[in-house]
Structure formats: structure tokens, C-alpha cells
Amino acid sequence: MNQPIEPPYELDELPFHHRLAAQVLGAGLDLLHARHHESWEAGRRIGLMEAKALAQQSSTQDQVEILGLKTTEPDHQVTGKDDLVFGGERIHISSDARAAMRADCEVRLDKCAQPTMEQWKAILSTSNTTLLGGGAGTGKTKTLLFRALFFHRYALVPLSQIRILTFSREARVEMASDLQEVFGLFGVVLSPAECQAIVMTPRSCLLTQSMALPDLATVIPLENYGASPHDTSALADGRPFEASLNNTQRVEMTKCLNLLYRSNKRFNETYIALWISSLRLPQLEVDSPEVVRRASLGWKLSEHDEALTNSVEALWRKAKAWPVEGVTAARKVFTVRGRPYATHGYIPQLKLHVVLGFDRSEGPSLRRDPSASMELYKEVAIKRTLFQAYFPEGVVHLDSYQDAAELSERLKYLAQAAPSFSYALQGQTGPVPVLDSFNSTSALLDSLGIEVGSVPGRMNFLPADSDALYFEALAIYWEALERHLSKLEGPVIPFGRLFVALGGGKLPAVRYVPMSILEQCRHLLIDGAEDQTLPVASWVRSVLIEIRRRDSTQIYTRGLSSSLTVAGDPNQWVYGSFGATPKLFFDFEEMFSSPVPATKVTLTESFRSTQAIIDAGSNLVQNLSLGVNRSPRSIRPPKGEDQPVRIVGDDLDQLQRICQSAAADGYKVLILIDSEVDKAWVDSAVGDQIRDDRASGGRSIRVRSFHKAKSLEADIVVMVGDPSTGVSSWYRNQLYKIAGFSSGGDSAPGDTVSHGEALRLVHVAITRARHKCIWFPNRGVGTVRTASVLGGLMPGLFDDERRA
Numbered sequence: 001m002n003q004p005i006e007p008p009y010e011l012d013e014l015p016f017h018h019r020l021a022a023q024v025l026g027a028g029l030d031l032l033h034a035r036h037h038e039s040w041e042a043g044r045r046i047g048l049m050e051a052k053a054l055a056q057q058s059s060t061q062d063q064v065e066i067l068g069l070k071t072t073e074p075d076h077q078v079t080g081k082d083d084l085v086f087g088g089e090r091i092h093i094s095s096d097a098r099a100a101m102r103a104d105c106e107v108r109l110d111k112c113a114q115p116t117m118e119q120w121k122a123i124l125s126t127s128n129t130t131l132l133g134g135g136a137g138t139g140k141t142k143t144l145l146f147r148a149l150f151f152h153r154y155a156l157v158p159l160s161q162i163r164i165l166t167f168s169r170e171a172r173v174e175m176a177s178d179l180q181e182v183f184g185l186f187g188v189v190l191s192p193a194e195c196q197a198i199v200m201t202p203r204s205c206l207l208t209q210s211m212a213l214p215d216l217a218t219v220i221p222l223e224n225y226g227a228s229p230h231d232t233s234a235l236a237d238g239r240p241f242e243a244s245l246n247n248t249q250r251v252e253m254t255k256c257l258n259l260l261y262r263s264n265k266r267f268n269e270t271y272i273a274l275w276i277s278s279l280r281l282p283q284l285e286v287d288s289p290e291v292v293r294r295a296s297l298g299w300k301l302s303e304h305d306e307a308l309t310n311s312v313e314a315l316w317r318k319a320k321a322w323p324v325e326g327v328t329a330a331r332k333v334f335t336v337r338g339r340p341y342a343t344h345g346y347i348p349q350l351k352l353h354v355v356l357g358f359d360r361s362e363g364p365s366l367r368r369d370p371s372a373s374m375e376l377y378k379e380v381a382i383k384r385t386l387f388q389a390y391f392p393e394g395v396v397h398l399d400s401y402q403d404a405a406e407l408s409e410r411l412k413y414l415a416q417a418a419p420s421f422s423y424a425l426q427g428q429t430g431p432v433p434v435l436d437s438f439n440s441t442s443a444l445l446d447s448l449g450i451e452v453g454s455v456p457g458r459m460n461f462l463p464a465d466s467d468a469l470y471f472e473a474l475a476i477y478w479e480a481l482e483r484h485l486s487k488l489e490g491p492v493i494p495f496g497r498l499f500v501a502l503g504g505g506k507l508p509a510v511r512y513v514p515m516s517i518l519e520q521c522r523h524l525l526i527d528g529a530e531d532q533t534l535p536v537a538s539w540v541r542s543v544l545i546e547i548r549r550r551d552s553t554q555i556y557t558r559g560l561s562s563s564l565t566v567a568g569d570p571n572q573w574v575y576g577s578f579g580a581t582p583k584l585f586f587d588f589e590e591m592f593s594s595p596v597p598a599t600k601v602t603l604t605e606s607f608r609s610t611q612a613i614i615d616a617g618s619n620l621v622q623n624l625s626l627g628v629n630r631s632p633r634s635i636r637p638p639k640g641e642d643q644p645v646r647i648v649g650d651d652l653d654q655l656q657r658i659c660q661s662a663a664a665d666g667y668k669v670l671i672l673i674d675s676e677v678d679k680a681w682v683d684s685a686v687g688d689q690i691r692d693d694r695a696s697g698g699r700s701i702r703v704r705s706f707h708k709a710k711s712l713e714a715d716i717v718v719m720v721g722d723p724s725t726g727v728s729s730w731y732r733n734q735l736y737k738i739a740g741f742s743s744g745g746d747s748a749p750g751d752t753v754s755h756g757e758a759l760r761l762v763h764v765a766i767t768r769a770r771h772k773c774i775w776f777p778n779r780g781v782g783t784v785r786t787a788s789v790l791g792g793l794m795p796g797l798f799d800d801e802r803r804a
Contacts, residue, residue, distance in 0.1 A: 085544050086128035086594035087551075091561045097154040098124045108185050118603050119143045122565070123150055125599040131588045132567040132601050135632040136617065136767035137608025137713075140567040141175065144525045145182045147565055148198070151523050153186055161522040164199045167531055169237040171711045175199045175527070202536045203495055204236035205521070209543075210498055212517040213509060220490040221498065225249055238495060241447070241578035241707075243440035252492075253435050254420075256484040260477060261418035267476045270469055271418060276350050277466035278423045278431065279407075281397045284388040291389045298386040301379060302339035304368065308379050309342045311368035312356050319359070321401035326411030327354055336390045341383065343395065349411060350394075355387065357399040426467055427729025437470075442478050446496025447579025448739035449534035452478040459734045467731050496535060503539025510539075510546050515554070522547055522562045528710065529568030531580040534739070540564070540584075541591055564592055571621045572764050574707060576753040581741070606632040608713055609767055612642035616773070616797040617766040620759045620787065625744075636770070645766060645773045647788070647800040652685040655718065658774060659686045662716050663693075663700055670714035671703045672765045674721025679703070682720055706761040709768055717769035722777035722786040723758040725751070755790065762787040778802075 101124070105114060115123060119139060122132045123146045130147075134140050148164060151157040166175050176195035183190050190198075200208075203221070210216040223238050226248020245253070260267050284291050301308065309331070316322035323329035328346045332353065335341075345354040358377040366376045384397055398404045410419035422431035425441070432440075445452050453475045461468035485492035493501075502510045510518070521543050526532070547562050568585040584591065589598050606614055611634040618631040648654055662669045671686075673679050682703060690701050704712065706723055732750030736742065741749035766773050775798075777788040793800070 084594060085541060085548065085564075085592045086562065086596070087548060088595040089561060090126040090596050091128065091155070091563055093124070093126050093155050097150075101150055101154045104186060115143070115146060116603070116605055118601055118605070119146070122599065122601040123147045125565070125601075127596050127599040128561065128563050128594045129588065129592050129596075129598040130563070130565040130601070131585070131598055132565065132603070133569060133585070134567075134603030135569055135606060135614070135630075136572065136764065137606040137614075138603035138632050139605075139607055140569070140603060141178070141527055141711075142182075143603070144527055144565065144567055145175075145179055148179065148523075148525060149182055149186060149188070153183075153188055157523055159190075159194070159198060161519055162198060162525075163205060163521050163523070164525045164527065165202050165205060166199060166526075167528040167710070168201065168240060170708075171528070172196070172199050172201055172204075172237060174711060201237040201240075202499075202532070202539070203238040203240070206495070206498055206502060206539065207236050208520070209502060209510065209513045209517055212513050216493075216498075216501075216509075218490055219498070220492045222249065222485060222492050222494040225252070225485075225490075225492045241443075241575055241580070243436075243443040245436055245439055249439075250435060252485065252488070253439070253481060256481045257418050257435065257477065259484070260480045262416070264476065264480070267473060267480075270473045270476070272350075272414075274423065274434075274466060274469040274473055275419050275421050276352065276394070277469065278421050278434075279350070279352060279396045280394050281355075281384070281388055281391070284385065286389050288389070290385055294382045294385045295389070298382045299337070299339060301382055302336075302341060304372070304379075305339075305341050305383070307368050308376075308383065309344065311376060312358065312380060313344055315359070315362055315366075316356050316401070316404075319361075319401050321359075321404050322356065324404050324408040326408050327404075334391070334393075336386065336392075341386070341391075347396065347411070349414060350396075353393060353395040355384070355395055355397050356404075357384065357397055359400045361401070423470065425470065425729070426465070426731060427727050429726070438474050438477060441474060442494070443496070444579050445735070446494060446499075446535065447533040448735060449538070450735065450738055455735075458738055459731070461730070465730070471731070499533075499535035499539050503535065503542040508542045508546075510542050513546075515550055518543065518547060518550065522560070523565075524563070525565040525567075526584070527567050528572075529566045529584045530570050530573040530582040531575045531710075532584045533580055534583065537584045537591060544592065571618075571624075571760060572710060574710065574757055574760050574764055576757050579739075581739075602630075604630070604632050605635045607636060608770055610634055610636060610638060610642045610771065612644055612797065613766060613769050613771075613773055616645045616794075617763045619794045619797050620763045620766070620791040621756075623792070624756045624759065639771060643772055644797050644799045645775055647775045647777060647793075647798055647802060649802045650681075650776065650778050652681075655682070655685040655720075655776065656689075658716065658718060659689055659701060663689075667700075667715035667771070669701045669716045669718060670709075670712055670768055671701065671718045671720060672706050672709050672768075673703065674706055674723055678721040706765055709761075709765050713768050713770060715770045716772045716774070717765060719762065719765050719773070719775045719777070722788050723761040724787075725754045725758045725785040725790070755785075758785075758787045759791055762791065 102120070116139075119142070122130055122143050125147075132140055132143060144164060148162055151162055152159055164175065164179070166172050176192065176199040179199055180190050180192065180195045207219075207221070210219050221238060223243075224236075226246045261271060262268075313322060323345065326347065326349065328348060330345060331342050332346070333340050333342045343353040344356045346352070347354060358380040362377075364375060364377055367374075368376055368379065372379070387395055387397070396407070398407070410421075421434055423434050423437055424431040425437065442452050445455065456468075456472045456475050459468075459471060482494070482497065502508055502513075521540075524540065524544070526540070544562060544564060551560055551562075566584065566588060568582065570582045570585055573580065573582045592598075609617075614631055614634055659669055671682055673682060686701065690703065693700050702712070702714070706719075706721070728748065728751050732754075733748045734750075736749040736753060737747075741753065743749075746752055762775075775788075777786070
């Protein structure tokens with residue numbers, strides 16, 4: 001049953017006459033601007049109730065949204081990693097300090113010795129990273145010395161926090177002397193020992209850090225092991241890119257070789273296979289000039305091969321050199337291209353045939369019989385050539401009685417001792433003792449930043465290429481040698497391994513070097529950056545990163561700055577064939593990153609050479625792909641008319657006259673040689689004059705190799721020899737590709753490096769000269785791939801007197 005509606009009533013619920021009356025009354029109230037109190041209060045209450053309900057509903061929705069935001073899974077965020085070598089602050093140097101140095105230079109230096117505007121930019125740089133480039137003679141080394149002076153004398157950096165790294169021991173001694181002189185001009189008196197502590201080589205600086213670690217306090221670098229201890233500082237600097245062995249090193253390496261030979265089956269097999277490949281007669285292609293020239297004579301000689309074989313064997317038996325132990329003396333006739341040729345014996349252990357050669361102790365006029373058309377040694381040589389081109393099996397050609405005796409001795413003790421032998425890698429000029437070869441190749445790999453043990457798995461060779469055996473044997477041997485040397489009293493560790501230990505890997509050992517030693521490199525200046533190696537660059541980077549890390553964690557170092565100044569000239573990159581790289585120069589900003597932009601300065605004024613000499617040197621390197629082809633401008637006061645580089649023939653008298661005339665004029669002469677043949681030629685011409693000069697205490701004539709020319713200069717430079725690119729080398733191209741030298745898709749980066757190096761060696765040699773340069777290029781060169789041929793020598797810059 002429906003309930004009656006209670007008042008107040010809605011207007012639509014009233015009867016018609018009541019609704020009409022209500023409308024009239026309401027209109028009257030509106031007209032009088034009056035209100036019905038009870039109706040107004042009722043409406044107000046209803047409005048408040050509705051507003052409250054609406055507000056409560058909105059608040060609930062907002063709360064749900066807030067709770068929803070808090071409970072939703074957030075996107076995963078990872079913090080950034082600061083890989084910068086330097087922090088974001090510049091070096092703290094006041095404008096007053098910069099002004100003070102400029103003022104002092106004006107007072108203390110002659111007008112001609114004032115730094116140029118370009119040099120000032122590098123000297124006073126406030127960037128953490130400063131890159132200084134410039135050609136030969138532009139004053140890069142001088143600028144580094146003045147920057148070191150500025151740090152100490154004006155920026156008040158302690159000498160214990162400044163290090164200058166240079167390339168070699170010779171450069172270190174000379175630069176330390178220059179440092180003492182420069183500092184002395186500004187009232188800073190340093191002893192030679194203090195200068196030697198500031199100027200170092202990367203190796204001596206590395207050893208200082210290594211010896212501060214307990215595990216490496218007594219370490220002896222392999223390169224210094226067994227050397228005379230009379231000059232410890234020279235030992236610390238080492239001999240970069242010189243891998244010759246002394247007796248102590250050779251004895252220890254031989255001991256390790258024999259232990260490994262007897263204990264490691266795989267090494268034993270590989271080493272013997274490598275020895276066999278070195279014994280085998282080297283093959284010649286059938287279309288090689290030597291084979292083509294001798295083949296027709298050789299085919300005719302087959303008719304007399306039995307007589308030839310008898311004659312040679314008779315000589316060996318007469319000398320009591322045949323038969324020998326370990327070789328079965330049994331003739332065997334082979335058919336070579338349808339003609340019979342005999343061997344003299346067979347080595348069962350090595351599965352090699354033996355052919356006896358002509359010992360040089362026998363008379364060269366001997367013939368197999370009086371009617372023979374040529375001498376016996378010539379017939380032996382022709383048969384040897386045929387065997388090189390056409391013989392189907394492995395054969396040993398014993399060229400002397402001594403060779404046979406040594407072979408017999410090695411066969412006798414083959415089970416107990418590893419045979420010693422010489423081996424030539426593809427592209428090398430000749431064989432060298434295998435341990436010497438292992439040592440030099442491992443040194444190259446260290447310089448390239450390649451782990452020796454990893455090499456075989458990263459290279460490939462043709463099936464018949466014995467270099468594959470070489471690198472497999474090297475990898476096994478070198479890892480065993482490092483273990484062997486580490487157990488010696490010392491221990492003994494190669495420099496390459498030390499650089500990797502302190503500067504490589506995820507946790508380099510430089511982390512544990514005391515700060516008192518580490519901060520010696522707080523302000524680091526590097527000269528000759530074009531010829532540093534990748535491990536050196538990585539070590540420098542690790543040292544600077546570690547200094548920054550320590551500064552951020554230790555209160556007393558906070559706010560201190562560090563810096564790196566690098567000077568170099570890619571056109572003077574001459575140790576590429578030894579594994580050096582200009583990447584420290586070209587990849588400077590990438591390797592040593594900093595929020596502060598690097599200061600880059602290129603020196604364009606040469607203080608050393610005449611313009612003709614500068615342009616001649618630049619002519620040789622202008623087409624190399626290093627992107628540094630701008631020649632500096634000579635500001636040296638001219639002495640007469642500029643002279644081009646003179647090219648002369650093999651004239652001993654000419655060299656004598658040059659040296660005598662230079663001595664009369666008071667000129668210094670620098671003679672640069674390319675080979676031992678050149679050295680002997682120079683000695684025969686002016687050796688007596690040089691020795692007399694030394695005896696009187698003079699140094700007016702110096703003789704160095706092309707590779708040792710950097711950091712030297714003279715009034716007159718004489719070049720004797722013609723640097724060559726050598727022949728293409730499959731293994732070197734692979735190694736340089738692994739090391740990252742194949743820029744632009746270069747398939748033969750090793751050959752490219754050798755080609756450029758030959759030209760840069762002559763460029764460096766020419767630019768050592770102040771006034772004159774003379775070139776004797778025809779010394780002992782048997783290839784057309786030499787600098788004088790490849791350089792495109794421009795007439796006017798080079799005066800070739802051989803054509804006159």
C-alpha cells in the first residue's frame with residue numbers, strides 16, 4: 001500500500017489550482033525581492049549535502065590515483081659511468097703567474113730565444129690535456145721544457161709532481177741537460193741527478209712504480225737481465241726496440257727450451273717440425289729468374305750427374321766429412337722431369353734426403369774431369385737450383401763440412417736436447433738463431449699490445465707455410481719462459497708484461513702504487529709521442545685515471561689538478577716496424593678524455609734548417625696518408641743561397657773531402673748509415689779521421705744509424721744508404737691487422753707501415769741538417785723499393801749529380 005506524500009510538496013505534485021496559486025505567490029516574492037525563509041533553508045541544506053557528497057567522491061578518486069602511482073612498477077634506471085681521465089676543472093693558474101713568466105722571459109732570454117705566440121699558447125695552457133704538434137726543428141722539446149718551468153716556477157707545482165718522458169736513454173741525457181740550463185736561466189738551480197729524476201723514459205718511470213709494490217720490489221726486466229750493473233740508470237731506461245740477447249739471457253732461455261722440449265709433447269713435435277723446415281732446401285718457383293737461367297744447363301747436366309755425384313762425394317770422403325752419424329749414406333736416383341738425378345743419403349729420423357754440396361775450402365778451379373765445360377762448384381750450384389724448383393720430396397743440401405758435423409751432433413742428442421738452428425720468417429732478409437727470433441718477435445708482439453700466447457688462434461697460413469709452426473712453437477715456449485723466469489731470484493719479467501700488469505686489465509696494479517710515487521706523474525709531459533707503443537699509452541692512461549680516483553677519495557688531494565702534455569710529429573714516426581704507433585698523437589682526445597676541451601697547438605716555424613732542406617724533407621712524406629703535410633716555415637737566418645740535397649754516387653774521395661772541408665770550416669757532421677755494409681764503407685773512407693777526432697776529445701763527426709737520428713742535429717748531414725721497404729710479409733700483415741693498423745680496410749697494414757717508414761727515415765735524416773745535406777744512396781741495396789725510388793724526388797729540391 002502506497003504511503004501518502006509528506007510536505008513540503010514538489011510543485012508538480014500539487015493539484016492544478018494549488019500549483020497555480022504557488023506560482024503566483026512565488027512570482028510575487030521575486031517581484032518584491034523577498035524570499036521564503038523555510039524554503040531557502042531547506043534548499044541550502046540540500047545543496048550542502050550534495051556538495052559534500054561530490055567532494056567526498058572526488059577525494060576518493062584522487063586518493064586511488066595517488067596510490068596507483070605509488071604501487072606501479074617504475075622503469076629501471078641505471079646510473080651513468082664516469083670514464084673520463086680528468087675531472088671538470090682547469091689547471092689553477094692565475095693571470096698574474098702567466099704575466100710574470102712572460103715578463104721574465106723578456107728580461108732573461110735573448111730576443112731570438114723568446115717563445116713564439118704558438119709556443120706561448122702551449123706553455124700557458126690551462127687545459128688538462130694539451131697536444132703539441134709541429135715539424136722537425138720547430139721547438140717542441142723546448143716548449144715542453146718551458147711548460148715544465150712554468151708549472152714549477154710560476155704555478156708553484158713541486159718538482160716531485162712533474163715528469164717529462166722521452167723516448168730513449170740518449171734523448172733523456174740530452175733533455176735533462178737542456179732542462180738544467182733552462183731552469184738555471186730563471187734562477188732555479190738543479191743538479192744533474194735532480195734533472196735525471198724529472199726527465200725519464202717510460203721504462204724507467206714504470207720501474208719506479210713497479211719497485212714500490214711488494215711483489216715487484218726486486219723485479220728485473222728480462223731486457224736488462226744479465227747486463228752489466230755499472231750504470232743502473234741506463235739499465236732502467238732499457239733499449240727500446242733492440243732485442244739482442246746477452247749470454248745470461250741466452251743461457252736461461254736455452255735451459256727453459258730444453259725443459260719444455262723434454263716435457264711437452266706438442267712443443268717437441270712442433271719444434272722438430274720447425275727445425276726440419278729450416279733444414280729443407282728452400283723452394284724456388286719454376287719461373288723465377290734463377291731457375292729460368294739455369295734450367296737448360298741443368299737438363300744437359302743430367303747426362304753427367306753420376307760423375308758429378310761421385311766427384312763431390314770423393315771430396316767429402318777425402319776430407320773425412322762423409323759419411324756422418326745419423327745419416328744413411330746410400331745413393332738414390334730420382335727422375336726429375338724425365339731425367340735422372342741422385343742424392344747422397346737419407347736421414348730416417350727426419351725423413352729427409354741429403355745432397356752434398358761444394359765446401360768453399362776446396363779449390364774453386366776443380367772440375368769433375370778435365371773435359372768438363374765448367375767448374376765443379378758451378379755444376380753443384382746448378383743442380384741445387386733444379387732441386388729447389390723440381391725435386392718432389394724434402395731434401396737437405398749440405399753446403400759445407402761444418403754443416404754436416406753440426407747436423408750429426410744434433411741428431412745424436414735429438415732425444416735429450418732441443419736442436420739449435422736458425423730460422424727466417426717470411427719477409428726477413430736472412431735466418432737468425434731461433435731463440436733470438438723468438439725474443440724479437442715477442443718484443444714486437446708486446447709493442448703491438450698482442451698477447452703472445454693468443455697469437456696462433458688469431459692467425460692463418462697456407463698449408464705449406466712453416467711460419468704456422470713457428471708461431472705455435474713461440475706461443476707455447478714464451479708462456480713457459482715467463483713462468484720459468486718468474487721463479488728466478490728477482491723475479492725476471494719482460495717490460496711488455498710489466499706495462500700490461502700496471503696499466504692493463506680491469507684492475508691494473510697501479511691501483512696499489514703508493515700515492516707518493518704515483519703523484520710524480522701528476523703533471524706528465526711526453527716528447528716523441530709518435531713513436532710510443534699502445535701498452536705505454538694504456539699505462540699512462542691508467543696512471544692518470546688512478547690519480548683522479550685517489551684525488552676524489554683523499555681529503556688532502558681534493559682540489560688538486562693533473563695534466564698531460566703530449567708533443568709529437570707523425571712525419572717522424574720511424575719505429576712502426578718495431579710496433580710503435582702514432583695513435584697516442586692521433587687519438588689523443590679519445591684516449592685522454594676530459595670535460596675541458598684540449599688545447600691543440602701546431603708549431604709552424606722551424607729554427608733549425610734552411611727552407612730548401614725543410615721542403616726536400618717534406619717532399620718525401622707528402623703523399624703518405626697521415627694527414628700532416630704542411631711544411632714549417634724556416635726562420636733561420638740564411639748563410640748564403642739555399643742549397644738542395646745533393647745526391648752523389650759511391651765515391652769515397654767525395655766523402656773524405658766533405659768531412660775535411662767541414663772540419664776546416666768548424667762545422668759539425670752527422671753521418672747516418674742504413675746497414676753494416678754502409679758502416680764498413682764509411683769506416684774505409686773517414687774512419688781514421690773520426691778516430692783522430694775522438695782521440696783529441698772532439699765530436700765533430702758522429703756516425704749513427706738512420707733510426708737513431710731523432711733528437712740529433714748537425715751543420716752538415718751525410719746520408720749513406722737507401723732505406724728499403726723490404727718484401728711483403730704475410731705474418732706481419734696479419735699481426736698489424738690484429739693490432740688495429742688496418743685503417744680504411746688496408747689488407748696489408750704491415751707493408752704499408754714499412755713503405756712509409758722508409759720514406760720517413762730519410763725525411764728525419766734530411767731535417768737534422770742546419771745548412772747542407774749530401775746523400776750517397778747506392779750502398780748495398782738490391783731492391784728497387786727504396787726511399788730514393790719511392791719518394792718521387794723533386795728536381796730543384798734534390799740535385800742528382802749521378803746523372804751529370
